[in-house]
Amino acid sequence: MANLVEISHGYEPEGAYCTKAFLTAYGFHVVIQNEHHLAVNPALRVALGGYRLLIPKSEAEEAQDLLRSVNVGEISADDSDQPVCLECGYIGLQRKRSWIWFLIALAQGIPFVPYRNKLTCSDCGATQQR
Numbered sequence: 001m002a003n004l005v006e007i008s009h010g011y012e013p014e015g016a017y018c019t020k021a022f023l024t025a026y027g028f029h030v031v032i033q034n035e036h037h038l039a040v041n042p043a044l045r046v047a048l049g050g051y052r053l054l055i056p057k058s059e060a061e062e063a064q065d066l067l068r069s070v071n072v073g074e075i076s077a078d079d080s081d082q083p084v085c086l087e088c089g090y091i092g093l094q095r096k097r098s099w100i101w102f103l104i105a106l107a108q109g110i111p112f113v114p115y116r117n118k119l120t121c122s123d124c125g126a127t128q129q130r
């Protein structure tokens, strides 16, 4: 642990695991501090300082440069097949869950709630059929 330095931290496991997988794919050696402790008891996220990504000090500068290049858009996923909002052109439409199905699932003991067929724009709130 003495040669490891923190390069990123957050309170959501999804972000920590995505960042770890991304850096690992580029050959970095990443450790998430308290990873298993937080998996067993997620209520301690804040108390334990969240998900801290640790990396060997010798790799830290290069890894931080790589993460910065993602944040400024030098590296991005191909979003050509992403649905686009017809109202405002925003890319990032989401499918939401149906509250009616939530009630049905709750009453019948079904362990999941299906998504609606409509896509909702995260920016303007417009809906459209998938």
Ligand SMILES: [Zn+2]
Binding pocket: 085, 086, 087, 088, 089, 090, 121, 122, 123, 124, 125, 126
């Ligand atoms: Zn929109």
